[in-house]
Amino acid sequence: MHHPDRNYADQPRNPHYEDDIVYVTKHSRWILNSIGIWPAVLEGVGKFLPRIAIGLSNLVLFFTVVQCVLHILLEQKDPLLRLRLLGFACYSLVSLMKYWALTVRKPKIKRCIEQMHADWKQVESQRDRTLMLKYGKIGRDLTMYSAVFMYSGSVCYVTIMQYAIGRQSRMDDNNQTIRVLVYPTYSGFFDVQKTPIYEIVYVFQCICTFMLNTVTAGCCALAALFATHACGQIDIVMSQLDDLVEGKFAKKNCNPDTRLTEIVQHHIRIIKFSAMVETVLQEVCFFEFIGSTFVICLLEYYCITDWQQSNKIGLATYSMLLTSLTFNMFLLCYIGELLIEKSTNVGVSCCTIDWYRLPVKTVQDLILIITVSNNPVKISAGGIVCLSLSTFGSVLKTSFAYLNFVRNALMQ
Structure with missing residues (x-):
């Protein structure tokens, strides 16, 4: 495939660009490599590793999700227990759909990463490099926060909750202990009570939990990586606009029209990159927005019922999961808000410079930049809902509304 900016990117001007790329992408690459979404850079047999990872991930996810759904539909008769299991089933199905969406979009993910490499190669001044590293660090931090919260919540679920369920194991009619797993299994496939099967299934469920949370953390990692890169580029454009009149930091003695042409070209690249990220x-x-709203509602209900039943272990575990999912949704909305705010500030910068000292034609061209900035770049959920902090508030309000509906329905 011919990359549209290949000529632009072939001659690196930043001698530190390889170290910079490693610095800003390291954690995202670790997370996404484990599920085969990060573009392969290996040669020979190694280039097939992402496909193998994708195949194995789908197998493990299907193994657990299908059994859970069949158990809810065919075996579990207690409506309250069905509701307990519905949260995991919903979260698993949403994560599986997000994983498929990432797999389909993998070629575009590769193009976004290639443009990031091109942008880092073309950084010339230390001032611009500092701006990009500033937002690169923000992207790293957001990725780490998401990973820590998601993995810590899942570890609590498959260890503490498994221990709590194990303590509550019951006896069947033959006076034998029934061993229960945190994720239900369908007895029509195999007898999970037999001794290597139980341990194997538990290991598979732990791997499935890791995969589910890796998909969620990976989505946040991609959003943080790409959005903060765009924010760093926007800051460079704003610094160039601030220098448009004086030209103190210009690469060569050129007139304002030439400097503005370079600024517009850079701005257009950012807009195209942001559109591709969107x-x-x-x-x-979209799947995160819909799934998080529903799952947060169910986790709130689980916390309330465990509080009423004085189930301290269940309350602690579900509270941790609730915090993890809520915080992850907050991070996505914060990233979207940051991108909107930064892209709008380009137009503000055009108004705050000493534009009256510029030629009339250059001022007219600035008006076009202001007009473009009035339609800021953003991250949307399926092109329907724009991710922002107000969207996060709507998610919480909707989850509480669903919670009241579920409580009222069950109390009748």
Whole structure:
């Protein structure tokens, strides 16, 4: 495939660009490599590793999700226990759909990463490099926060909750202990009570939990990586606009029109990059928006019922999961808000410079930049809902509304 900016990117001007790329992408690459979404850079047999990872991930997820759904539909008769299991089933199905969406969008993810490499190669001044590293660090931090919260919540669920369920194991009619797993299994496939099967299934469920949370953390990692890169580029454009009149930091003695042409070209690249990022993330953000609203509602209900039943272990575990999912949704909305705010500030910068000292034609061209900035770049959920802090508030309000509906329905 011919990359549209290949000539732009072939001659690196930043001698530190390889170290910089490693610095800003390291954690995202670790997370996404484990599920085969990060573009392969290996040669020979190694280039097939992402496909193998994708195949194995789908197998493990299907193994657990299908059994859970069949158990809810065919075996579990207690409506309250069905509701308990519905949260995991919903979260698993949403994560599986997000994983499929990431797999389909993998070519565009590769193009976004290639443009990031091109942008890092073309950094010339230390001032611009510092701006990009500043937002690169923000992207790293957001990725780490998401990973820590998601993995810590899942570890609590498959260890503490498994221990709590194990203590509550009951006896069957033959006076034999029934061993229960945190994720239900369908007895029509195999007898999970037999001794190597139980341990094997538990290991598979732990791997499934890791995969589910890796998909969720990976979506946030991609959003943080791409959005903060765009924010760093926007800051460079704003610094160039601030220098448009004086030209103190210009690479050569050139007139304002030439400097403005370079600024517009850079701005257009950012807009195209942001549009591509929005295309990559719109499906996963849509599934995240819908799934998080529903699952947060169910986790709130689980916390309330465990509080009423004085189930301290269940309350602690579900509270941890609730905090993890809520915080992850907050991070996505914060990333979207940051991108909107930064892209709007380009127009503000055009108004705050000493534009009256510029030629009339250059001032007219600035008006076009202001007009473009009035339609800021953003990350949307399926092109329907724009991710922002107000969206996060709507998610919480909707989850509480669903919670009241579920409580009222069960109390009748």
